[in-house]
Amino acid sequence: MFQLQQQQHGPEEEHHFEQDSLPLILVPDESNQLGLPMQFPDIWLRDNCLCSECYLHQTRSRLPQLWQHLDTKRIRVYHLNIDQKQEILYIEWNDGHRSEYPFCWLRERDFSLANRSHYLQNFYRPEPRHWSGTEFALIQKEFLYQDLISNNDELQQWLYQLAVYGMALIKEAPLEFDVVRHLCNRVGFMRRTTYGEEFSVRAQPGASNYAYLAAPLPLHTDMPYFEYKPGVTLLHTLEQSDSPGGWNLLTDAYHVADILKQQYPEQFRILTETLVDWADIGNDNQLEFHNIWRSPVINVDADGRYVRINHSIPQRDSHFNVHPEQVRPWYEAMALFVRLAHEQAYEFKTKPGDVLTFNNLRLVHGRTGYADTEQNVRHIVGGFLDWDIVYSRWRILQRSQTADK
Ligand SMILES: [Zn+2]
The missing domain is CATH 3.60.130.10 (Clavaminate synthase-like)
Structure with a gap:
């Protein structure tokens, strides 16, 4: 799997990407006890943009606009900025759209195996235990x-x-x-x-x-x-x-x-x-x-x-x-x-x-x-x-x- 290399630039980290940049976004998170970054596929972040054009806060649900012209081959991150102090991930997309994601929201949706297992067992449904x-x-x-x-x-x-x-x-x-x-x-x-x-x-x-x-x-x-x-x-x-x-x-x-x-x-x-x-x-x-x-x-x-x-x-x-x-x-x-x-x-x-x-x-x-x-x-x-x-x-x-x- 491709991974984006993060470079440390203090609390703010900036990255530029070419047209065919890599699909998995890694976001370092100091609160992670194992020191592991959070991980997110780029297209998923675009689909889950939280701006008022993409997301309706009162119903906590996605708006359908993106899907009227979604080109899954072309969606790419153009510019990425991680503000570690404010705990916000900023992304500018190659179509000019801008998104921002608070860490507290990202942490719950981290694609790491540990986070997915935790969510499935502690929130989706508790694991059944069979008995004789x-x-x-x-x-x-x-x-x-x-x-x-x-x-x-x-x-x-x-x-x-x-x-x-x-x-x-x-x-x-x-x-x-x-x-x-x-x-x-x-x-x-x-x-x-x-x-x-x-x-x-x-x-x-x-x-x-x-x-x-x-x-x-x-x-x-x-x-x-x-x-x-x-x-x-x-x-x-x-x-x-x-x-x-x-x-x-x-x-x-x-x-x-x-x-x-x-x-x-x-x-x-x-x-x-x-x-x-x-x-x-x-x-x-x-x-x-x-x-x-x-x-x-x-x-x-x-x-x-x-x-x-x-x-x-x-x-x-x-x-x-x-x-x-x-x-x-x-x-x-x-x-x-x-x-x-x-x-x-x-x-x-x-x-x-x-x-x-x-x-x-x-x-x-x-x-x-x-x-x-x-x-x-x-x-x-x-x-x-x-x-x-x-x-x-x-x-x-x-x-x-x-x-x-
Ligand atoms: Zn948006």
Whole structure:
């Protein structure tokens, strides 16, 4: 990679460039503890000029003028001046345009690997850490409902815990129907689905949805049949069954995917590549629906990171639009996934006032069966949040916390 040679001229440094000068601008920064200069591609600096012709401060966004006549081959720095005392980079471009960039703005956007990694992990999204069933006690974290409602640091910690470990338990919530809504409103707003906003889970003989029966509920993710699957599930226990059953099961399916990837690469490949039809047909509150989404069980992005797990036995469609030869190998791989998910499950029983919150793109959850009688009821109120809303709130809290220091 080409680099501009900087010459020391005291606090002010001046450089002139020819038509085909070099593409990476290095800006020495005395505050850098390793003594490394900040680095910026020249065309990026031109695109991100902060003058009123190029940038609208009130919306914090770029104006489109440059792109009406952008010639990517010809844009070059003509003259560069670094004022180390004022901490400002001045650039005159070969088309005569002039730009200036304060160091405080440049530092946050430095293209060095260290700065990019720091930004991605501490501001874009915290790095997830996968856990096995036996590690559950180590990663599990409890929050008090009232703290989340009244304290922003606690709120931030909750969202961080959800992002990194995918689950958190909230204790001592009032036994009221709107607890889930209050929590969602602290973050942003609830996600509405075809089943409305809040949903009640209690045994209903002849129920329209399998979750509304007292029979065991095998491990699953909620609503795999949506392209935009709800990101975070919140389950508030209002009443808990005194029967020996009704235990919650929770597994980090990203850990299950890790096991498959390492020990069963062929089954891993099948579960990441085979498109499965997920579906839900029915009606709720006079809305008739037929939802379908085709997607693998383990979804991986271009960098090989897991982005979503789909699994629900009742909500896997009988339509399976793959080549017939792919079918049995898929069943074999899926049976392995289900066995591992059960082996890695952690079992616990929520109490009235508990709100179980977890990443619905990542964890699979279930419940053991329970005996429901008139004296022995279980009543859960659930709701959803979307990850866009969760990460956004977390960043706002993260930014205000950094600003306080
Ligand atoms: Zn400009």
